[in-house]
Amino acid sequence: MARIIVITSGKGGVGKTTTSAALAMGLAQRGHRTAVIDFDVGLRNLDLIMGCERRVVYDFVNVINGEASLNQALIRDKRCDSLYILPASQTRDKEALTKEGVGKVLEELSQGFDFIVCDSPAGIEHGATMAMYYADDAVVVTNPEVSSVRDSDRMLGILSSKSRRAETNAEPIREFLLLSRYDPARVANGEMLSVEDVQEILSLDLLGVIPESRAVLNASNAGVPVILDGESDAGKAYGDAVARYLGEQVPHRFLTVQKKGFFSRLFGG
Amino acid sequence: MSLLDYFRSSRSKGTASVAKERLQILVAHDRSERHRPSYLPKLQREILDVIRKYVEVDMSAVSVNYEQEASREILELNIILPDTARNRA
Numbered sequence: 001m002a003r004i005i006v007i008t009s010g011k012g013g014v015g016k017t018t019t020s021a022a023l024a025m026g027l028a029q030r031g032h033r034t035a036v037i038d039f040d041v042g043l044r045n046l047d048l049i050m051g052c053e054r055r056v057v058y059d060f061v062n063v064i065n066g067e068a069s070l071n072q073a074l075i076r077d078k079r080c081d082s083l084y085i086l087p088a089s090q091t092r093d094k095e096a097l098t099k100e101g102v103g104k105v106l107e108e109l110s111q112g113f114d115f116i117v118c119d120s121p122a123g124i125e126h127g128a129t130m131a132m133y134y135a136d137d138a139v140v141v142t143n144p145e146v147s148s149v150r151d152s153d154r155m156l157g158i159l160s161s162k163s164r165r166a167e168t169n170a171e172p173i174r175e176f177l178l179l180s181r182y183d184p185a186r187v188a189n190g191e192m193l194s195v196e197d198v199q200e201i202l203s204l205d206l207l208g209v210i211p212e213s214r215a216v217l218n219a220s221n222a223g224v225p226v227i228l229d230g231e232s233d234a235g236k237a238y239g240d241a242v243a244r245y246l247g248e249q250v251p252h253r254f255l256t257v258q259k260k261g262f263f264s265r266l267f268g269g
Numbered sequence: 270m271s272l273l274d275y276f277r278s279s280r281s282k283g284t285a286s287v288a289k290e291r292l293q294i295l296v297a298h299d300r301s302e303r304h305r306p307s308y309l310p311k312l313q314r315e316i317l318d319v320i321r322k323y324v325e326v327d328m329s330a331v332s333v334n335y336e337q338e339a340s341r342e343i344l345e346l347n348i349i350l351p352d353t354a355r356n357r358a
Contacts, residue, residue, distance in 0.1 A: 146288050153296045157303045190285050197289045201296055 010151030012122030020119035026242030028083035038088035051223025064101035208241030
């Protein structure tokens with residue numbers, strides 16, 4: 001049986017797809033058979049971030065409607081054998097995701113995979129509720145900014161009342177906070193909410209802090225999950241988050257301003 | 270960072286703490302709303318209708334407050350009767 005992880009936030013543009021791609025790749029690199037599903041019907045982007053946009057033939061909705069088999073729709077990642085991508089449909093209505101249809105696909109995926117990562121669309125509409133409904137774990141991606149924190153809290157309320165686990169009175173979804181676009185310099189200046197501030201407000205287990213990083217845009221430009229840029233701060237931070245998700249004790253990094261060395265000061269780095 | 274930046278940033282210190290304060294109030298409010306039973310507005314309306322049979326009061330005269338503590342739930346009803354009603358009685 002696979003563990004189903006939803007990557008959610010409520011607010012758009014905080015890094016859900018970047019996080020989905022990075023966590024899925026990180027889990028797969030460690031040898032876990034992982035599928036990552038794009039739930040953003042009509043605005044699919046995961047395929048672009050994963051760099052497989054030209055290999056999309058069938059999509060999630062085709063599978064739900066029985067127009068293609070799961071094996072036909074799943075795209076195997078070229079960099080990692082244990083990773084598969086199920087793209088969203090670009091043309092359909094988001095109502096095409098039915099609770100039964102999504103449940104059936106997840107059930108079938110569960111047979112052959114260890115982890116299923118669900119990349120939720122923004123908002124609290126149908127696509128987002130479908131992405132979280134069957135989840136065992138939730139990663140709430142939050143920026144240290146008021147609207148994002150508020151939306152995350154709203155999302156936590158929905159997770160604890162409208163998921164399958166809530167409806168069947170099962171053990172509640174495990175919820176984790178992933179704070180992204182963190183700028184330690186601005187935190188030090190008192191201009192940005194700190195990790196502690198956000199944790200105090202949301203009271204969630206901290207999965208990781210991803211620093212604001214140029215590596216994220218560079219990675220998405222190239223269609224490479226940023227976790228594969230092992231030299232970058234964001235790549236390393238995602239690597240740590242994957243380790244923590246799997247139960248390892250890893251200290252948090254990149255929470256304070258990185259001191260610049262003489263050469264990077266001189267040449268700009 | 271230049272000397273000027275240093276003074277500028279120390280002057281603007283505190284927007285994060287303002288953000289935190291605002292969020293704490295907002296999130297506490299949102300959460301209390303979330304845990305309210307959904308029948309509250311209807312309950313308030315019906316109570317008001319019953320009271321109106323006997324006394325002339327307006328909507329704002331009845332407030333229904335719901336609080337949840339560790340082991341119990343408190344439903345607080347507050348009805349302000351107008352002066353004229355009291356005089357008549």
